Amino acid sequence: MSRFExxxxxxxSEIIAQHQNxxxxxxxxxxxxxxxxxxxxxxxxxxxxEALNISRAEVHGCVTFYHDFKREPGGRRTLKLCLAESCQxxxxxxxxKRAKEKLGVxxxxxxADRRVTLEPVYCLGxxxxxxxxxLDHDVYGALDEERLDELxxxxxx
Amino acid sequence: MTRIYISRDSGALCVGAEAVAKKFxxxxxxxxxxxxxxxxxxxxxxxxxxLVEVETPQGRVGYGPVKAAKVGELIDAGMLEGxxxxxxxxxxDEFPWFKNQTRLTFARCGIIDPRSIEDYRAHGGYEGLKKAxxxxxxxIVEEVLTSGLRGRGGAGFPTGIKxxxxxxxxxxxxxxVCNADEGDSGTFADRMVMEGDPFELIEGMTIAGIAVxxxxxxxxxxSEYPHAFETLKIAIEEARKAGYLGDNVMGSGHAYDMEVRLxxxxxxxxxxxxxxxxxxxxxxxxxxxxxxxxxxGLFGQPTIINNVLSLAAVxxxxxxxxxxxxxFGMGKSRGTMPxxxxxxxxxxxxxxxxxxxxxxxxxxxxxxxxxxxxxVRAVQVGGxxxxxxxxxxxxxxxxxxxxxxxxxLIGHGxxxxxxxxxDMAQQARFAMEFCAIESCGKCTPCRIGSARGMExxxxxxxxxxxxxxxxxxxxxxxxxxxxxxCALGGFTPYPVMSALHHFPEDFGAAKxxxxxxx
Ligand SMILES: Cc1cc2nc3c(=O)[nH]c(=O)nc-3n(C[C@H](O)[C@H](O)[C@H](O)COP(=O)(O)O)c2cc1C
Ligand code: SF4
Ligand code: FES
Numbered sequence: 251m252s253r254f255e256x257x258x259x260x261x262x263s264e265i266i267a268q269h270q271n272x273x274x275x276x277x278x279x280x281x282x283x284x285x286x287x288x289x290x291x292x293x294x295x296x297x298x299x300e301a302l303n304i305s306r307a308e309v310h311g312c313v314t315f316y317h318d319f320k321r322e323p324g325g326r327r328t329l330k331l332c333l334a335e336s337c338q339x340x341x342x343x344x345x346x347k348r349a350k351e352k353l354g355v356x357x358x359x360x361x362a363d364r365r366v367t368l369e370p371v372y373c374l375g376x377x378x379x380x381x382x383x384x385l386d387h388d389v390y391g392a393l394d395e396e397r398l399d400e401l402x403x404x405x406x407x
Numbered sequence: 408m409t410r411i412y413i414s415r416d417s418g419a420l421c422v423g424a425e426a427v428a429k430k431f432x433x434x435x436x437x438x439x440x441x442x443x444x445x446x447x448x449x450x451x452x453x454x455x456x457x458l459v460e461v462e463t464p465q466g467r468v469g470y471g472p473v474k475a476a477k478v479g480e481l482i483d484a485g486m487l488e489g490x491x492x493x494x495x496x497x498x499x500d501e502f503p504w505f506k507n508q509t510r511l512t513f514a515r516c517g518i519i520d521p522r523s524i525e526d527y528r529a530h531g532g533y534e535g536l537k538k539a540x541x542x543x544x545x546x547i548v549e550e551v552l553t554s555g556l557r558g559r560g561g562a563g564f565p566t567g568i569k570x571x572x573x574x575x576x577x578x579x580x581x582x583x584v585c586n587a588d589e590g591d592s593g594t595f596a597d598r599m600v601m602e603g604d605p606f607e608l609i610e611g612m613t614i615a616g617i618a619v620x621x622x623x624x625x626x627x628x629x630s631e632y633p634h635a636f637e638t639l640k641i642a643i644e645e646a647r648k649a650g651y652l653g654d655n656v657m658g659s660g661h662a663y664d665m666e667v668r669l670x671x672x673x674x675x676x677x678x679x680x681x682x683x684x685x686x687x688x689x690x691x692x693x694x695x696x697x698x699x700x701x702x703x704g705l706f707g708q709p710t711i712i713n714n715v716l717s718l719a720a721v722x723x724x725x726x727x728x729x730x731x732x733x734x735f736g737m738g739k740s741r742g743t744m745p746x747x748x749x750x751x752x753x754x755x756x757x758x759x760x761x762x763x764x765x766x767x768x769x770x771x772x773x774x775x776x777x778x779x780x781x782x783v784r785a786v787q788v789g790g791x792x793x794x795x796x797x798x799x800x801x802x803x804x805x806x807x808x809x810x811x812x813x814x815x816l817i818g819h820g821x822x823x824x825x826x827x828x829x830d831m832a833q834q835a836r837f838a839m840e841f842c843a844i845e846s847c848g849k850c851t852p853c854r855i856g857s858a859r860g861m862e863x864x865x866x867x868x869x870x871x872x873x874x875x876x877x878x879x880x881x882x883x884x885x886x887x888x889x890x891x892x893c894a895l896g897g898f899t900p901y902p903v904m905s906a907l908h909h910f911p912e913d914f915g916a917a918k919x920x921x922x923x924x925x
Contacts, residue, residue, distance in 0.1 A: 273706065274668075276688030281630075281669055308689070315690040315847075316671035318630055330631075334592035335787055338837070339750035339825045340778065372674060372791075372841065374631050375595040376421050377823065378453035378748065378755030387633045391421030 252364075254288035254323045261286070262294050263301075270301045276312050280319055288323025324367030325360040329405045330384045333370045336377035345381055345398050352402050366405045408441045409487045412460040412467065414517065416449035416602045417634040418595065424457040426475040431459075434478055440487070448603015450517030451757030452504060460499055463489035469499040504754065504773070509735060511743045512719050513759045516603035521638055524645045527606040533651065535722030539614045540659040542725075547618035548574050551721065553729030555741030560586050560677075560714030561789070561818045561894075563740075563807045569711060572701040573619040576709040583615045583624035584686065584705055584712040588670055588677035590629060591790025593749040593821030596757055597715035601628070601635035604719070605642035609665070611718035613656060614725055615711055616663035624665035625705070627682050630672055639667045674791075674845040678893050679712045681847060692847045693893045714819070716745060737763035740806045748774045750786075750823035767801030770824055781826035785910065787834075789818025791841050792898035794905035795834065814905060816898070831910035836864035838902040842895060853896025856887045860903070873915050880907070 255261060265286060269278045279298055283290050290313050299306040313319050331349055333342060346357075353361050353368055360367040376382035379391030383398075385405050393401070413419070413428045428444055435442040449456060458471035459481075468489035470481060477494075484492045496502050510516075519526040527533070539547050552567030573581060585608065589597040600608055612624045628636055643665060646652045654662045668686060670676050676685045680694035683705050704710025720742065724732045733741045740762035746769060748755050753775030770776070770786055777783055785795045794815035796803070803813050810817045825834075839860035846854045863880050867873055884900035891897040907914055 274686050274688040277668065277671055277685065280671070302688070311690050312688065315692075316673050318671035334841075335791060335834070335837070336592045336749040336821075336823045338834075339823055339829065371631060371672075372844075373590060373592045373594075375589060375598040376418055377593050377595060377750065377821070378418055378451075378752075378757075379421055379456075380750060380755075382421060384631070389417045389421040389634070391418070 252288070252323065253326055255286050257287050257291055257293065259293065259297060262297055266298060266301045275302060276309070277316075280313060280316075284319060289320040291321065324369075325364045327365065327386055327405050328367045328369060329401070330369045330371040330374070332372070332374050332376075332380070332382045334373040334377075336373070337381040340380035341394070342381035345393055345395070348395065348398060349402060352399070353406075361406070408443055410443045410445060410462040411487075412445045412447050412462075414449045414456060414458065415446040415521075415634075416517075416599060417632075418449050418453050418599070419456040419458070420634070422453075422456050422472065423475060427457045427459065427473050427478060430475040430478040434482055438482070440482075442487070445520050447518060448516045448521050449599060450499065450505060451513065451599060452502075452754070453756040454754050455496065458499075459486075461487055461489050465489065466498040466500055469496045469502065470494045471496065508759050509743050509761050510759050511723050511732070511735070512600070512607070512716060512745055513604075513757065514723075515607065516599055519604065521603050521605055522641050522645070524606060524642075524649050524651075527604070531726065532606055532722070533610055533657075535725035536610050536614055536651070536657065539617060539725045540657060540661070544574060544618050544620065547614060547725065550725055550729040551618070554720075554724045554732040555729075555736070555739070556717065556720055556724065556732065557740070557807065558714055559716035559720070559744070559819060561591075561816070563817070566713060566717050569701060569713070570615065570618055572699070573621070573709045573711050576702065578620055580623075580706075580708045581619055581621035582705040582708055582710040583612050583619075583621045583665070584683065584710055585612055585624065585626040585718055586677060586679060586682060586712055586714050587626050587628040587632075587635070588682060589632075589715070589819070590674040590677045591793075591819050591821050593787065593790060593823040594747050594819045595749075596745040596747055596820065598632055598635055599757055600715055600719050601632070602638050605639050606646065607719045607722055608715055609642060609646050609652070611721035612665060613651065613663050614721050615713070615718060617656070617659070617661045619709075619711060621711065622662045622664070624663070625686055626665065626667045627670060627676070627686055628667050629670045636667060636669065643667065673847075674841075675847045675893075675895055678895065681893075682712065683710065690847075692849050695892065716819075735761040737761070737804065737806055738808055740808070744805060744817070744820050746805065747821045748824070749821055751777045751779055751826050752824045753778050762804075762806050764805050765801065766796060766803045766805065766822070767798075769805065769822060770801065774822075774824065777824060777826045779826050779828075781828065783824055784827040784829055785825045785831065785834075785906075787823045787825070787902060788821070789816040790821055791838060792816070792894055792901060793818050794901045795831065795909060796905070797909040799909075815901065831906040831913040832864065832868050835903045835906040835914075836861060836868065838899055838906075839864060842899040846895060850890070850892045850896060852887045852890035853892075853899075856883055856896065857899060859883060860887075860899075867914060870915060877907070877914065
C-alpha cells in the first residue's frame with residue numbers, strides 16, 4: 251500500500267553514494283532519500299555525516315531547518331493546500347477549513363487510512379488562478395467547493 | 408496539416424490543459440484529422456486557460472477557456488479553420504490585453520515550444536550570446552550598465568554594477584547563481600520563464616559567465632516547482648548537446664556549464680546569502696554582509712547572484728543593445744517590468760509593460776477588478792513583505808522610487824487584489840505568522856518579535872486592551888524594522904503597519920487614536 255520502500259541502512263548508503271560526489275551534496279542527498287523512503291529518518295544522519303565528512307550535528311541542523319524534510323513517511327498521497335495571501339484573497343481560508351473537516355485531519359496530519367497527508371504550502375506560483383493546490387506533483391487551480399471536493403476524492407482514491 | 412498550440416505551463420495544467428490536449432489527440436485520431444499539437448508555455452492570460460490556438464493564414468486564432476468536454480463541439484464549429492465561436496478571442500497577437508503590452512522578456516513565452524532549441528533560435532534565441540562573444544567580457548558589462556537594468560528579485564540593485572564587481576576580482580573559480588526561489592505570494596513570472604522560455608534564462612546565465620569569467624552556474628529552484636524543474640533539466644541538456652554549454656561555448660573558447668538544484672521549502676532561502684549557504688549544503692541562515700557575494704560568495708568564491716528575470720532580460724540587451732532597453736521606462740526604473748496580477752482578480756496573469764503605469768490602471772483596467780465582482784478594497788504589492796495599498800493610493804506609478812516614497816515596495820512585481828470582505832487585521836496577523844514560520848532564527852527581533860506580534864494581533868482582534876496593545880505593536884514593528892539582519896524580519900512591519908495605517912477601522916479603536924494623533 252505504501253508507495254515508499256522500507257528503511258534499510260544499506261539502501262540508504264547506496265542512494266547517498268550516488269549523490270555524494272557533487273559539491274554541496276547535502277540537499278540533493280536528503281531529497282533523494284525522501285523520494286525513496288518518504289522521509290529522512292534520524293538513522294540516516296550518521297550515514298550522511300560519514301559520507302560527507304561533516305559532523306552529525308551539521309546534518310541534523312540541516313534536516314530540521316527545511317520544511318520539506320519529514321521524519322516519518324506521510325500517506326500514500328500528499329495534498330498541499332496553498333495558504334498564502336493570494337489564495338487567502340480568493341477564498342482559500344474557507345477551503346482549508348473544508349479540507350480539514352472532510353479529511354478529518356489538521357494541517358500536517360495523515361488520514362487514519364493513511365491515504366492522504368494534508369500539508370500547508372505558501373504559494374505554488376499559481377496565484378493567477380487562486381486558490382491553488384498540489385496533489386503529489388499535479389497542480390490544481392481556480393478551486394471552489396465543488397472542485398475541492400473532486401480533488402479530495404481523487405486524493406483518497 | 409493543421410497546427411494547434413496548447414500550453415504545458417503549470418498555470419494551464421492547473422485548470423485542465425492536459426485533459427484538453429488529450430481530447431484533441433483522441434478527436435483527431437477518431438476523425439482522421441491531420442493535426443499537430445505543439446505544447447507551449449503560457450501567454451500569461453490565465454483566465455483564458457486552457458487557451459487553444461490554431462494556426463491560420465491570419466495568424467494564430469485563440470479559443471479559451473476550453474473544457475475537454477467541449478472539444479468535439481469546437482471542432483464541429485470549425486475551429487480548426489479559425490471560425491468564429493463564443494470562445495474565440497480572434498487572432499491572439501491582436502487581442503488588446505496582449506497587444507498593448509511591451510513584451511521584451513516574454514516575447515517568446517507562450518509562442519514557442521520551450522523544449523525545442525531550434526524553435527528558440529528561430530525566434531531570435533542565441534543572437535545575444537553570439538554578439539556577447541564577439542564583443543568580449545568588458546563590453547558585455549558595459550552594455551548591461553547602459554541598459555539601466557535593476558535586479559528584479561526585490562531589492563532593485565543595478566545589475567551592471569554587480570557584474571562589474573565580480574568581473575574586477577582576480578581570475579579564479581567564479582560562479583553564476585540564479586535565484587529561482589520565487590517565494591512571494593502573487594508572483595509567477597520566474598516560473599513562466601522557466602517553463603515557457605528556459606533557453607532565455609540559460610543564455611542569460613551563459614552571457615553572465617563569459618562577462619565575469621565564471622565557468623559554472625547553478626539555478627536554485629524552489630521545490631514547489633516540479634514542472635519548471637523538468638523543463639529546465641531538458642533544456643540544459645539540449646543546450647549542452649547543441650554546443651551552447653560546455654568546454655567551448657559556441658566555439659568561442661569560453662567554458663561554461665550549469666545545473667539546477669532544488670530548494671527545500673524555506674522562504675528565507677530566497678535571500679541571497681541564505682540561498683548560497685543552502686546551495687553549499689548547510690542550513691539556510693542569512694549571512695552578515697559584508698563580505699558581498701560578489702567577493703566571497705558560493706563556496707567562498709566571487710559569485711553573481713541574480714533573479715531569473717534579471718538574467719532573462721540579458722540576451723535581449725546584448726542583442727538589441729543597452730540603449731534599446733533603457734529607452735523604456737521612467738526615472739531610474741528602466742526597461743520593462745513583468746507585472747503579475749493575482750488574488751481576487753478578474754484577469755489574473757502576466758502583464759509586461761514599461762515602468763510608469765499606475766497601480767489603478769493595473770488593477771481596475773487591465774486586471775478588470777475583482778473576480779468576485781465586489782469592490783476592490785486593498786492590494787498587496789511585492790509579496791508577503793510588501794505594503795497593503797488602499798484605493799486612495801491607486802495613482803502611484805509603478806516605479807521603484809515612487810513605491811518607496813509611498814512606504815511600499817515593488818519587490819518582484821506581484822499585485823494581490825482583495826475585495827471588501829477582507830479583514831485587514833487578519834492580514835496583519837498573517838504577516839507576523841508568516842515571518843514566524845519562515846524566520847531563519849538568526850536574530851531575535853525577527854525570531855521572537857514575530858511570535859510576539861502574532862500574540863499581540865490576537866489580543867487586538869479580541870479587543871483586549873486595544874489602545875495599549877496597538878502602541879506595543881508599533882513599537883515592536885520599529886524594533887523589527889531596525890534590528891533585523893535581513894528583510895524578512897526587517898520588512899514584515901510593512902504589511903502590518905500599512906494595514907493598520909490605511910485600514911484602522913479593522914483594528915477597532917485604532918481609528919480614533921490615529922485621528923487624535925494627527
Ligand atoms: C526573505 C527574502 C526573500 C527573498 N526571496 C527572493 C526570491 O525568491 N527571489 C529573488 O530573486 N530574490 C529574493 N530575495 C532578494 C535576494 O536577496 C537578492 O536581492 C536577489 O536575489 C538579487 O538578485 P537581483 O539583483 O537580480 O534582484 C529575497 C530577499 C529576502 C530578504
Ligand atoms: S531577519 Fe529573520 S530571517 Fe533575516 S536573518 Fe534575522 S532571523 Fe533570519
Ligand atoms: S498564493 Fe497560493 S498559489 Fe500563490
